[in-house]
Each structure stands twice: as C-alpha cells, then as structure tokens.
Amino acid sequence: MSDDSAERLYYRTARSPRWEIVGHRWSASRDWALVLRDATGEYFVLGRRGDPDDAGGYVPMPDEAAAPPLRGHYTDGFRVDVTEHVDTRAIGLPTVYGTESVELWVSWWVHDPVRVVRTKTVHGWHVIRTYLTTALRHLAETQAVAGNGLGAPEIMQHLGVPQRLEEAGLSYRVFDVRLRDNGEELLLGQGENEGVRYSWTTSRRGEYEFCLQALHAGPASLAALWLLRHPDQVRQVLDWAVDHQDLLSPPLTDWQEELASLLGTLTDQERKEISYLLRDRISALGRPVPGMAD
Template identity: 80%
Template sequence: MSDESQMRLFVRSTRPPWREILGHRWSGARDWSLVLRDAAGNCFFLGHRGDPEDTGAYVPVPDEAAAPGLRGGYTDVFRVDTTEHVDTQAVGLPTVYGRESVDLWVSWWVHDPVRVVRAKTVHGWHVVRSHLTSALRHLAEAQEVAGSGLGAPEIMQHLSMPQRLEETGLSYRVFDVRLRETGEELLLGQEEGEGVRYSWTPSRRGEYEFCLQALHAGPASLAALWLLRHPDQVREVLSWAVDHQDLLSPPRTDWQEELAVLLGTLTDQERKEISCLLRDRLSALGRPVPGETA
C-alpha cells in the first residue's frame, strides 16, 4: 500500500542531465523514467509510458515529447516513478440487510510521465481517489435512475478497465471487491433500495437462510442478530430487553389456575349445568361420581 506522506511520483535530480540520460539507457529501467525540460519550457522524455501488461487493455500514449540528446541545454531533470501501485477505497453498498462494507482494491499508475510533471502531480493516490469517488457516485445515481441495484458486479463491470485521467497523466482500475469489517467508508445508494443484486448472488443465500431462521425464532433471535452486527450498542439492546420482557419471555400460566378463575366468574345456574355435564361424563367413563351411592 502507498504512503502519501513519503511517496512522491517525481523528484528533481541534482545530477547533470547527461549523467541521468546515460544512467537510464545503461540500466534499461522500467520502474522509472526521465523527463527533461529546457529553458524554453519544452519537455523531453526517456523511458516507459503506457499501461502495465496485466491491465487487460493497452492504449498507446501519443509521443508528445521528443527523446533527449546528450548535448541538449536542459535546465531541469525529473525522475518519474512508473511502477504500479495498489490502494483500497472503503465503500458502503446498500443491501437488503443494511449497509455492506467492502473494500475496493485499486491499481493505479503513471501512463504519461510528461503530463505528470507538467501537471505537478506529486501524490497520485489523492488524485485517483477523488476521481474514483466521483465515478462511484455517478454510477450509483445512474443505477438508481435505471431501477437497478449497485453492487460488486456493477462496479467491476464499469471500473475494471483502465480509467484515464488525461490531464494528470494517471490511470487506474478496480481489480477486486472484498468484504471488510469496520472503518470509514464512502456510502453509496439508497439504504432501503430494492433489487440489490449484490445481496442475492448464490454465495449470499446462506446468509439469507440464516436471517430467515432468525425471523422465525422470534424477537430474542433478532435482538441477538442486531447485537452481533452492532456490538457497540450493548446498552441499548439491554435496555430494550428489560422494557420488552413480555416479548422475550412470555408469561407461563397454569391451565388449572385459568380454569378456576373462569369457574369463579360463572353464575350458580351455569355452574349447576357444568356440574351435570361433568357428572354424566364421569359416569360414562366408569369413574365414581361424588354424591352417588353404589
């Protein structure tokens, strides 16, 4: 992962220009390039430009700067980092379970060292992250207008190919989406939106079945599930449990007590009728009936 506080995409060299030119030619380096500038502000380039070989697409970069000569009158020489960098952007995607925290794994690189120097793009990840955030928000809005959900498949479909930032000389692509635990994240889409395909892929059906069982199990299971997803809300869950004991532990009653209470509410006539019915039923079962003589 890159550290913007220490990493710079280009640095000014203190060595004579001819030494830098010869050093680059002899080394055959591909992880850094040279950009030289003369007194008139013209730039000259020596090194590699374009996309890494494993990005899935290669778009040639026009040669806007000529190759330098050993006798050129150069006033500035810059070494430009052309290695491929990897960083992550935390994103909160809307699902039927609430927000789903994921990390977007982003690969970014310098595809045009000359433009990096001209635009003074010293720290690349800040520029890439700003563009990625804007692209994600536009994608979320477009998916909402189309009535579709925004999830990992849509993000990979639209952002897995190299994205050009022509003015700054940078490119990037999203190469993976992974679940994450906690942390600050970019929130996208509507919380209660329907049709979120990210939540209904085959790999998520186990979670769906688990939540379905929790619903069938009742309020106690739902409270436990909520506490699992929000462990910082223990006090709130305990307060809710105390205030809703009737839901979590329904009072257990004795049927005999309930029957006695019911009989106490009957009139004398009603009690006599029930006594007669009970006596006849006991006699039919062959049981002795109080008050009868054998």
C-alpha cells in the same frame, strides 16, 4: 501502500541532463522514466509509457514526446516514478442490514510521465482519490436511477478495468473489495439522515432468501439475526427477550388451555380410548393418520 507526505511522483535531477540520458540508457530499471525539457519548452522522455503489463487492459500511449537526442540542449531534467502503487479507499455500502463498511483496494500508476511533469502532479494518490470519489458517487446515482443496488460486484464491473485520467497522466483500477471494521468512510446511496435505501439485485438473491426465512421464523429468529450483527448487545437482546415473552412464546387460546387441562386429568386407559376415537375420526375425514397402514 504509498504515503503522500513522503513520496513524490517526480523530482528534478541533480546531474546534467546529458549524464541523466546516459545513466538511464545504461540502467536496467523500469521503475522510473526520464523527462527532459529544452529551452523552447519542448519535452522529451525516456522510459516506459502506458499501463503495467499486468494492469488488465494495456493500451499503448500516443508518442506525445520523442526520445531525447544525446546532444540536445536541455534546461531541466525530471525523474518520474512509473511503478504501480496500491492504496485503499474506505466506503460504506447500503444493505438490508444497515451500512456495510468495505475497503476498495486501488492500483494506480503514471501512464504519461510528460503529462505528470507538465501538470506538476507531485502526489498522485490525492488526485486518484478525488476522481475515484466522483466516479463512485456517479455510479451510485446511476444504479439508484436504474432501480438497482450498489455492491462489490457492481463496483468491480465498472471500475475493475483501467480508468484513465488523461489530463493528469494517471490511471487506476479497483482490484478488490474487502470488509473492514471501522474508520472514516464515504457513504454512498443515502443521505446522513435517511434510512437505508436498497433494491435487490440478482447478485443478492441469497440474501433475500435468507431474510425471507428469518421473517417466517418469527421474532426469535430476528432477535438472533440482530445479535449476529451486533454481538456487543447481548444484554439488550436478553432484556428484550425477557420483556417480550408473549412474542417469543405466544399464549395458548382458551380452548387449547381447557383441552390440555382435561387431558391431564385422564387415566392412561382413557387417553388410549380417546386416541382410538380421534384416529378413526381423522381417518373418516380423509386425512392421513400416523401409524395406520394404507
């Protein structure tokens, strides 16, 4: 990944513009473009313009600058980096389990070398990151207004194709969303003091079914789910389980206790006779009885 403090998108050439033209035309490298400026302020460019071949949405750039003639009178020459860069942006997505930390993997590149030189865009990732943050906030607000959640599928759907920053001559796209452990992140979809605000989407139907089963299973299942999300809180969960035995193992009612106590005092023969009576009674009520033929 690139480092803004060390990498520049362009730099002024040391050789004469004429030698730079010859050098570029003889060079087989497509990693840089040559931008020249003449005495009238007009710009010329040699090299690739537009998207990388594998960017997923190639659109040719308009020829704002012509190729420089060898015998032109140029005052300045610039080498512009047109390779594809990769950086990451950490964000926090709201889910039913709390804020989920993910990293967006972002590919970005120069699609207009002349515009980069004109705007003096020395470090591209800083510009891309600013525009990406704005795009993510706008997407989160749009999803919230529509009553939908914001997750990896929505981000990839809207930002997975090349996004053009025409005024800067840069383009970017999000090509992956991955879980991360910790670090500085942009919180989306909620304020600092707000609880998690979340709406179910079709892509999270499985999460909904899972949570529904956990709720039906009762406190023990919810405690296990909490421990799964917070494995460092084993002691707290165990202490809670000890202090809330009444929730994990609900006490029997009075009649259940009396019946269990009575059955415990009967002999084997007496229990067998009662089981026969109970079987006949249940069968008379029209209920199926295990062990009885239809």
